[in-house]
Amino acid sequence: MRAIEITQFGKPDVLQVCERPIPVPGTGEVLIRVRAAGVNRPDVLQRMGYYPVPTGASDLPGLEVAGEIVGGDLADAEFAIGDLVCALVQGGGYADYCVAPVVQCLPVPKGLSLIEAASLPETFFTVWSNVFDRAELSVGETLLVHGGTSGIGVAAIQIAKALGAKVFATAGSDVKCRAVEELGALRAINYRTEDFLEVVRAETAGKGVDVILDMVAGKYLARNIDSLADDGRLVVIALLGGAKAELDMSQVLRRRLHVTGSTLRPRSIEFKAGIARALRNRVWPLLENGRVKPIIYQVFPLSQAAKAHEMMEESQHIGKLVLEL
Structure with missing residues (x-):
């Protein structure tokens, strides 16, 4: 063959x-x-x-x-x-x-x-395992997807919206941001010109999002933690921004946050x-x-x-x- x-x-x-x-x-x-x-x-x-x-x-x-x-x-x-x-x-x-x-x-x-x-298969298995099994995203909750136009991103946005969640997503250009919103995201965030933490806080009246699906890790960790609502769940599935970062454990304890990750x-x-x-x-x-x-x-x-x-x-x-x- x-x-x-x-x-x-x-x-x-x-x-x-x-x-x-x-x-x-x-x-x-x-x-x-x-x-x-x-x-x-x-x-x-x-x-x-x-x-x-x-x-x-x-x-x-x-x-x-x-x-x-x-x-x-x-x-x-x-x-x-x-x-x-x-x-x-x-x-x-x-x-x-x-x-x-x-x-x-x-x-x-x-x-x-x-x-x-x-x-x-690869993207849908990954999204289901991490967003719905590990993070337990449910109807009415909010999800932030990093890399909204990736294969993982387009699957996560669509499935989460179809199952009753509200979705925000980051992307690297205005063209990609428009595509993300056409897929069903309430608000696309151009990470080259906007701070996703500021946008999330503004869009959620300061509450934050319930779940974050992250492919970046590293430099995103601190802002991801700050973007989570109380009892929020951060799921890391890739390390495009680096494998190491400092974690503010006081927030994890005080706000009952979950930080997890997996490879399939x-x-x-x-x-x-x-x-x-x-x-x-x-x-x-x-x-x-x-x-x-x-x-x-x-x-x-x-x-x-x-x-x-x-x-x-x-x-x-x-x-x-x-x-x-």
Whole structure:
């Protein structure tokens, strides 16, 4: 099969087309003929040598795919040979074939293409796990999303609004801010020209927001803490602004704040299966009725994976980048 491999750690041009054996599914796994694969920032970090591959996972990049089940262990599964699915995988998505735990597969939502479906698993699993499971965002609460036009951001804004929350989001340009508000954010904040802390305080009459989904960490920590309402929850999912910062524990104690974080890739299959069930019950209906939509910025052929990574690093995109096979 064709695949994209990381020939050495480095710039996007280290991604090269190669031939690999078709992977063999094990117990509880299915073989998917990949038609599209999502591109995510963890792929970029893996290519640069900053995101180690978990033991037993494919060394090929790619954490989400959509395509046709062509083989594997389907005993007691709701799927059959020939079914179209999208799936969260531990790696190997940039290839003609990929194996996935059957419990991490979801049907392609009605009305969506395979390219659209491939843009869903990594971001939707991440958003659900962190915003709704860990932070327990509920109806009527307020959410601040940093990086509102990223794949994670566009998913978080739409799902939170559809489930009854009020959303604010940061973005790096006026064009991106308009896109964020079109997706459903009450107020977009241009972090290059505005202080998100001041805007949050003004928009919430000084109360602050209930939940913050943060990809920056580092330099944002102090202002994130100041932006939280009493009993607020800060969830960190990436460290684009640095791994270390000073935390004012007096605020954590006095205002009963929660500071947490997580990474999805190393979690167990059973843990991810639980997220898949929640998405199937709570979010897939929203996709099928159009209240939540995949936002695809650009589609690249598999052979242009390096160009997709270049665009990811430039951070000018709004929504998801997808490889088509």
